[in-house]
Amino acid sequence: MSVGSEVFDGHHKIIIDCLNALHPLLGKPGAKEELLTILARLEQFVLLHFGEEERALRQAGYPDWRAHKDQHDQMYDVVFNLKTGVEKGQNLEAEYLHEIIYGWLVKHILVEDKKYEPYLAAKG
Numbered sequence: 255m256s257v258g259s260e261v262f263d264g265h266h267k268i269i270i271d272c273l274n275a276l277h278p279l280l281g282k283p284g285a286k287e288e289l290l291t292i293l294a295r296l297e298q299f300v301l302l303h304f305g306e307e308e309r310a311l312r313q314a315g316y317p318d319w320r321a322h323k324d325q326h327d328q329m330y331d332v333v334f335n336l337k338t339g340v341e342k343g344q345n346l347e348a349e350y351l352h353e354i355i356y357g358w359l360v361k362h363i364l365v366e367d368k369k370y371e372p373y374l375a376a377k378g
């Protein structure tokens with residue numbers, strides 16, 4: 255699932271590793287602190303990754319960078335709400351995690367991030 259940038263491929267792997275690490279904790283009693291640790295890492299990391307990606311897209315003259323940024327902002331909101339929900343004691347539903355977070359983030363990487371590959375390649 256390469257997007258043609260070693261740096262961004264590495265970022266994506268870290269994001270997916272975080273999502274995978276959440277799975278075994280779903281429905282596990284007493285796993286709140288572990289969940290929050292992973293969600294905090296995911297939150298910090300998506301912020302860093304989204305920021306760097308947006309900067310690279312602008313520098314590469316990617317025409318849809320603003321729409322891409324809007325998607326990032328929406329995904330960040332989902333991660334943020336998930337984290338604050340768990341902080342307040344809400345259960346993290348496996349189905350929700352899979353459909354919304356996994357489906358969304360991974361789909362974003364496979365479909366939307368893939369679109370910028372030729373622009374970054376042209377920039378070198």
Ligand SMILES: [Fe+2]
Nearest residue numbers: 266307363367
């Ligand atoms: Fe990305």
Ligand SMILES: [Fe+2]
Nearest residue numbers: 307362366367
């Ligand atoms: Fe992206």
